[in-house]
Amino acid sequence: MIKVGDKLPAGTLKEFIEVEGDGCSLGPNAFDIEKATAGKTIALFALPGAFTPTCSAKHVPGYVEQAAALKAAGVDEIWCVSVNDAFVMGAWGREQKTGGKVRMMADGSGDFTRATGLTLDLTASGMGQRSQRYSMLVVDGVVKTLNVEAPGKFEVSDAATMLRQAEAAR
Template structure:
């Protein structure tokens, strides 16, 4: 499992782009993790799946709500990572009204999730291999804080926790 002080693994994530611009075409676009995190502070949170109860009712809305405060605390971008395809993440982004607040990053084949060692086997529930619920503050591609939830919990990966950690990192 990835640890504080580790660099994020090489690889890519996909994001469904609604509006053409900044060299991105409409639809799914691939982003290199190393390039996308270079020189930036990223509030990254991951969850088991799009449109699932806790993820839709609490996790994503908390980050959308706290986006201005996270930016004031020095966060350049907020990423939501899930083992879903870019089309599903795009639909979920529209449903959750994340535009301008949270980038909905698809890890369709769980490559990133495997590389960070935070997989969750939900095959018994018909969902296959997914991501554990966690959050991390990433500075220039290096993990500065990591909050991994116990199975079935939503206590430490929320936006308020990561916001407090971002403020602490900024004042350090």
Template sequence: MIQVGDPLPDVTLMEYSETEGNGCSIGPNPVPVRAAAAGKTIALFAVPGAFTPTCSAKHVPGYVERYEDLRAAGVDEIWCVSVNDAYVMGAWARDQGTVGKVRMLADGSAQFAQATGLTLDLSAAGLGLRSNRYSMLVKDGVVQTLNVEGPGKFEVSDADTLLAQARQLA
């Protein structure tokens, strides 16, 4: 499992964009994780699935609400990573109002989840291999804090916890 002090995995996530700009074309675009994190402070959180109850009702909304506070604490970008395809993540971004605040990044084949060692097997529920719920603060591609939730929990990966950690590290 990824630990504090480890670099982010060298994999590519996908991001759906509905508008063209800043070199991004409309549609799914690759996001090479290490290159995208270089020189930035990232508040990264991962969820088991888009449109799932806790993820949609609490996890994503908390980061959208705390966007300005996280930026003030030195966070350059907020990333939400989920084992879903880029189209689903794009639809979820619209539904959650994340545009301009939280980058909704698709880990369609669970490569990021597997590379971090933070997988969750939800095959019995018909969902297959997913990401565990967690958050981390990343500076220049290196993990500074890591908050992994226990099974079925939502206690340590929330925006307020990561905000407090960002303030301590600022």
């Protein structure tokens, strides 16, 4: 499992781009993780699935609400990562009003999640292999804090915890 001090695994995540521009085409665009995190502070949080109850009611809304405070604390970008495709993540982002606040990053095949060692087997629930619920503060591609939830819990990966950690890291 990834730990504090490790670099994020190499690979790509996809994001559905609503408006063409800034070198991005309309629709799913692939982003190299190493390049996308270089020189930046990223508040990254991951969750089991788009449109799921805790994820939609608490996890994503908390980061949307705290976006300005996180940016004031030195966070350049906020990423939500889930083992869903970019189309689903784009639709979920529209529904959650994440535009300009939280980047909805798709790990469609679960490659990033497997590489971090933070998988969650939800096969019995019909959801297959997913991501555990966690958050991490990443500075220049290196994990500075890591908050992994116990199964079924939502206590340490929330936006308020990440905000405290971002403020302490300044």
